[in-house]
Amino acid sequence: MNLFNIPSNELLQHLINGLTLGAIYSLIALGYTMVYGILKFINFAHGEILMIGTYAGYYLFNILCNPADGGIRVMLAFILSMIFAMFVSAFFGVTIERIAYRPLRKAPRLAPLLSAIGVSIILMNLAALFFGTKSKKFDYPFNNSTIMIGGASITPNQIMILIVGLILMISLKLFIDKSRLGKAMRATSQNQSVASLMGINVNFIISLTFAIGSALAAVAGILIAMEFKVYPTIGQMAGLKAFIAAVVGGIGNISGAMLGGIVLGLLETFGVVILGIPQGLKDTIAFSVLIIILLVKPSGILIKNIKEKV
């Protein structure tokens, strides 16, 4: 027993649950934050881009192999499907930006926002039409039996979520901080016209931002789908939560988005367990956090690296 009067193995279990949930939020939040950093606009269709990628991965995976067979073939098919899903999502992200946002870049800020909401509704309903509204099971490419650690259980997929999340977040950070393209991105986010005077192709950089954010969303989508199934509205709640995570971490700030996701995942889990908030109000926690952050610290919990906005 401890401070909260909860057995320690149960507490550890909640910690694992919260961390994996948070890692997923972080991955999706990166897409929001990157786009906001450059365009100062929130891409509300991000959740639907995630959904499209997930379906793409789901269908390719089931065409390439029979997941029940197991073995190396299935694992290879899974990796291929994951890459395919990233490309499909990136393609959709870039196309949507080209069609629905770019013509509105000089318009008042409300216009692209409404356009994004429109795209989101269209994509969700098209998916319901073509893929059906029933949930589909995304099989694990590996044996997902539970591993016990100190009285708490963790599954290989949860470990994968944590590792993949960490790798992608770190590589993105390195890409933006160290590479030439990353530098161009940072320049674009600070001042588009000056950046273009320095010979940076601003349109290309914006497309690239959408492509990377969308590809990350596809990865998150598949990781979620294995845990929670594939369905047309999969991007909705996850997208909304990730948006909150991005705001909590300071929207436009890459490290902040990572931290915000983890913080939100933990808050949701422990809010129920320790503060005794009724389960039915679980989603309220996230939205309350959003309101509090906006009231108290609208720049987010991480403020130091304002300059490296992307």
Next chain:
Amino acid sequence: MKKLMVFLFSLMLLFTIGCGKEGEMIKSGDTVKIAFMGPMTGDAANYGKLMSQAVKIAVDEFNATGGVNGFKVQLIIEDDEGKVEKGDPAIEKLAGVDKVFGLVGAVFSSVSLQVAPKAEAAKIVMISPSSTHKDLPSKGAFIFRDVMSDALQAVVFGKYLATVEKIKNVAILYVKNEYSQGLAKDFKTQFEKEGGKVIAEETALQGDKDFKTQLTKIKGTNPEALYIPNYVAEIAQILEQAKQLGLKVKIYSADGFSNPQIFDLAGDLANGVIFTQAAQQPASKTRTDFEAKYQSRWSDKPDAFSLNAYDGARIILNAIKAVAQKSGDSLLINRDKMREIVAKTKDFDGASGKITFATDRDLISNIGIYTVEKKKYKQIKMFQLDGEKLIEIK
């Protein structure tokens, strides 16, 4: 002047009383009307379509055998779109304009609960083929249903777990909708009455996918069994996450589990789950005949509710025939007597099985205890509730 008014009012009063009689009198050349009410347009239109087609068959069969003393029966179909606010005008029309004698419907519990008091006031025998909300038959003496009540399976299961399986404590995890909440509540009351203990009661919202927090808490209370009276989308998630968290307990559920989609979503995890559902009825000739007729006329397969709708219509029609009396050229159908005949329905040979109404106008139904073996449903036991006693039927 005052006297004149009194006289006029008395006359009007007399007239209204006369009207009551008129509502039971069919003039020569007119038809005897019964109605079906359900969603014919909108999201749930398919339910209404399938059921109304079944009622049409019942009415046509009845007319083909001569109707009532030479009078034909006419079916009025009212569209309620599955919405409470559309049910009101529909029942007003049926009661005031069409003066129907019987009503098959409504389809959704919410609409049935809304129209029942009006059917009762107009003395229309109402038999719902699909509204499972436990309060429906208590809305009036004219209100019946030939579908199993939600409350029944929860009560039977509560008794079954405590007295037959001898389970001492369970945890419940239910989603906050009418169906799951109702079952969980009724089950808990019954199970605790039998001496069992509900040691954890966790809830979730419709559409939730992550139940790990609840399941981790449940695991901490160390229950013998877990009761999850939800729909398959949630059940599949719960089964998988319970396994991930190493929660190794017996899993129990309700008829929401009987949707075969569970095998796609949960795979082998569905094996061994025990749940309740209306007991399997032995295949009868009435049923195969009806299904063949339905198939050839509508090129469609009737669902379980259509069987109920067909039976309900036939019970109403038979009652009309039993009480109808010729008086001169007209036909007199006493609504109160008709209701009594319907209430006495016992072992009626219906397409859905043998139908008997309890004194509370609810369907007496046998409850089957089912399990899943190798991704197939299998009935393992059958029970009947007789007052407070649980009787196994072999």
